[in-house]
Amino acid sequence: MLIIGPPGSGKGTQAERISERLGVVAISTGDIFRANVRGGTPLGIEAGKYMDNGDFVPDSVTNEMVRNRLCQDDVDCGFLLDGYPRTTAQVDYLDAILAKGEQKLDVVLQLTADDEELVTRLLGRAKETGRSDDTEAVIRHRLDLYHEQTEAVVAKYSGRGILTRVDGIGGIDDVTNRVMGSVAGAVAHPQVPAASGR
Numbered sequence: 001m002l003i004i005g006p007p008g009s010g011k012g013t014q015a016e017r018i019s020e021r022l023g024v025v026a027i028s029t030g031d032i033f034r035a036n037v038r039g040g041t042p043l044g045i046e047a048g049k050y051m052d053n054g055d056f057v058p059d060s061v062t063n064e065m066v067r068n069r070l071c072q073d074d075v076d077c078g079f080l081l082d083g084y085p086r087t088t089a090q091v092d093y094l095d096a097i098l099a100k101g102e103q104k105l106d107v108v109l110q111l112t113a114d115d116e117e118l119v120t121r122l123l124g125r126a127k128e129t130g131r132s133d134d135t136e137a138v139i140r141h142r143l144d145l146y147h148e149q150t151e152a153v154v155a156k157y158s159g160r161g162i163l164t165r166v167d168g169i170g171g172i173d174d175v176t177n178r179v180m181g182s183v184a185g186a187v188a189h190p191q192v193p194a195a196s197g198r
């Protein structure tokens, strides 16, 4: 499964909740980049140059990182990718990885929200987390990139008939309930809690 949404739409929060409920690992490219930036790794030093300005990390760097991550054993029972793919070239790359592993996407979830609402949310988050890419100019640039590049990704998956759109505005629990209601039928093996009393 993929989760796609503009910056501030709650992708990360919802991805964690969905992954718990479905029993699959959540993989956030933004989180992996941030961990590498903190660790001062070569990948982090390269990615950090782009992230601070709100630019996309180049496809060559991002694709390679995702390919390595998707080789690990914990994705065998399924995964939820958060924040990838963001460009149509990344869609093609992911298609190739999945085809090689004889895997397929069950569902692509798009969280939607109004731009001005997102700017307000992200400026609020900046006060709490001090994320270096949460200044107003950088936020607006990230939103522009979402519209210019990632909406084409959404259109591709829509054309394949696997896109589900969910309104990302509202309380965290409400949005999770909306999401679970809309994806439950589409995922291959939702984890069902064991029946009690046996």
Ligand code: AMP
Pocket: 007, 029, 030, 031, 033, 050, 051, 052, 054, 055, 056, 057, 058, 062, 082, 083, 084, 085, 086, 087, 090, 133, 142
């Ligand atoms: P996020 O936490 O998903 O908002 O990602 C934070 C930043 O990481 C983005 O603004 C980009 O600089 C970088 N990033 C994350 N995912 C990707 C991706 N799929 N392609 C390019 N850059 C990415």
